[in-house]
Structures are given as structure tokens and as C-alpha cells.
Amino acid sequence: MNPLRHVSNTFISRSKTPLITSNILTQQKQLLVQQQQQWNSIFPLVPIRCISSYHFDTFKFVERLEAEGFSREQSEAIMASLREVISESMTDATKGMVTKAEQEKTVYTYKVDFAHLKSEIQLLEKNDFTVMKAENDRLLGEVEKLRQKLREEITRSQANVRLDLHLEKGRIRDEASAQEIKIKETDTRIESEIAGLRTQMEAIKFQILQYMIGTITGAGALFLAYLRMLR
Known part of the structure; x- marks a missing residue:
């Protein structure tokens, strides 16, 4: 809503009143201030170039008031009061506004x-990249050292395992040789005992044979003696 049109209509609607009192002017001023505050809350701040000291055609406004029946002095007083109210309202309305130069200065400052x-972000990214590259190179060096150390450990472990295997093989061969010797000695002892047992068995057989021959001979002699006695 245009405040100038609203105020003009208000004053024209009171054209039959011979004089506008100071209370009415005060009320109109407060109304304009309230409307301007509402505009400031609705519309955002915009950059302005300049604010003219005259916001409407004062001469035509005075002529219109005179045509409505006001005197020259009353018309000029109304016009002066209205201009003062509008100027104060516009001043209050433009307090939160900025000039184009200030806006350009602020935009330039932001830029x-x-x-x-x-620049700082790019520098930080560059520094971070350099630090990351150095850290990556350091990690690669450490990984290569670990690989070399691992290869050495593997080689050393393989050599130790081979040595242990050779020692174990030698120990196993020695134990096998000792076992073979013991087995041979046991076989020889067993064969000797078997031979002794065979000799003893042959002697026992010979003794049994002698006993049997003696027994048969004695029995034959007794039988012949018995036959002689029967004759």
C-alpha cells in the first residue's frame, strides 16, 4: 500500500474540516511510521543510490488542498507537516538500507x-599433499625395509631349518646304525643260544637212545634168562 496515497486520501476525506489539529497530524505521523515499519519487516534491505528531500509534488498537493477549500496557509502547513512526516518515515525506512557504494565495498570485501x-585453502591443500606425499614415501621406505628384514628372517629361518634337518638326519642315521648293531648282536646271541639248545637236544637224544638200548638189552637178557629157566 502506498503511504502517500493513503495519507492524501485521508486528508482529502477531511476537506470539509476547516482546520487539521496537531493531534490528527500526530496520529497520521504515527500511522506512517507503523506502516513504514511493516514495510521494513516485509521487504528486505536493498541498496539505494540517494533519497530525494521531496517525495511528492508539493505544489500540486497545495493546489489540490486549496481546491478542496483550504486556505493557502492551511494548505502549506498541511503540506509541510505531511512532508516532514514522510521525510521522517523515509529516513526511518532507509536506516537499514545501504548505498550502492557501500554494497559494492562490502561485495568487494567479501570477494x-x-x-x-x-588461497589459504589451496595452500593448505598443497601443504597437505606435500606432507601426504612425504609420509607416503616414508611409509614405502619402511615397508621396503620390513620386506628386506622379512626376507632375511625367512632366509635365516630356512638355513636354521635345513641345519636342524641335517642334524636330525645324522642323529637318526646314528640311532639307526646303533639299532642295527644291537639287532645284529641280538641275532647272534639268539643263534648262539639256539645252537646251544640244539647241542643239548642232541645230547639228550643220545642219552635217551643209550638208555633205550640199555633197557632193551637188559630186557632181552632177562627174557633169555627166563626162557632158560623154563627149559
Whole structure:
């Protein structure tokens, strides 16, 4: 809603009143201030170039009031009061606004800050990349050292295992030789005992044979003697 049109309609609707009191002017001023505050809350701050000291055609406004029946002095007083109210309202309305130069200065400051921030970010990225590359090279060196150490450990372990295997093989061969010797000695002892047992068995057989021959001879002699006695 245009405040100038609203105020003009308000004053024109009171054209039959011979004089506008200070209370009415005060109320109109407060109304304009309230409306301007509402505009400030609705519309965002915008950059402005300049604010003119005259916001409407004062001469035509005075002529219109005179045509409605006001005197020259009353018309000029109303116009002056209205201009003062509108000027104060516009001043209050433009307090939160900025000029184009200030806006350009702020934008330039933001651009400089963004450029500085971008440079810092790029520098940080470059430094981070350098640090990361150095750290990567260091890690690669450590990995290579670990690989070399691992290869040495594997070679040493393989040599120790081979040595242990050779020693174990030699020990097993020695134990096998000792076992073979013991087995041979046992076989020889067993064969000797078997031979002794065979000799003893042959002697026993010979003794049994002698006993049998003696027994048969004695029995034959007794039988012949018995036959002689029967004759």
C-alpha cells in the first residue's frame, strides 16, 4: 500500500474540516511510521543510490488542498507537516538500507576475503599433499625395509631349518646304525643260544637212545634168562 496515497486520501476525506489539529497530524505521523515499519519487516534491505528531500509534488498537493477549500496557509502547513512526516518515515525506512557504494565495498570485501580464503585453502591443500606425499614415501621406505628384514628372517629361518634337518638326519642315521648293531648282536646271541639248545637236544637224544638200548638189552637178557629157566 502506498503511504502517500493513503495519507492524501485521508486528508482529502477531511476537506470539509476547516482546520487539521496537531493531534490528527500526530496520529497520521504515527500511522506512517507503523506502516513504514511493516514495510521494513516485509521487504528486505536493498541498496539505494540517494533519497530525494521531496517525495511528492508539493505544489500540486497545495493546489489540490486549496481546491478542496483550504486556505493557502492551511494548505502549506498541511503540506509541510505531511512532508516532514514522510521525510521522517523515509529516513526511518532507509536506516537499514545501504548505498550502492557501500554494497559494492562490502561485495568487494567479501570477494577479497573469499579469494584470501581460497588461497589459504589451496595452500593448505598443497601443504597437505606435500606432507601426504612425504609420509607416503616414508611409509614405502619402511615397508621396503620390513620386506628386506622379512626376507632375511625367512632366509635365516630356512638355513636354521635345513641345519636342524641335517642334524636330525645324522642323529637318526646314528640311532639307526646303533639299532642295527644291537639287532645284529641280538641275532647272534639268539643263534648262539639256539645252537646251544640244539647241542643239548642232541645230547639228550643220545642219552635217551643209550638208555633205550640199555633197557632193551637188559630186557632181552632177562627174557633169555627166563626162557632158560623154563627149559
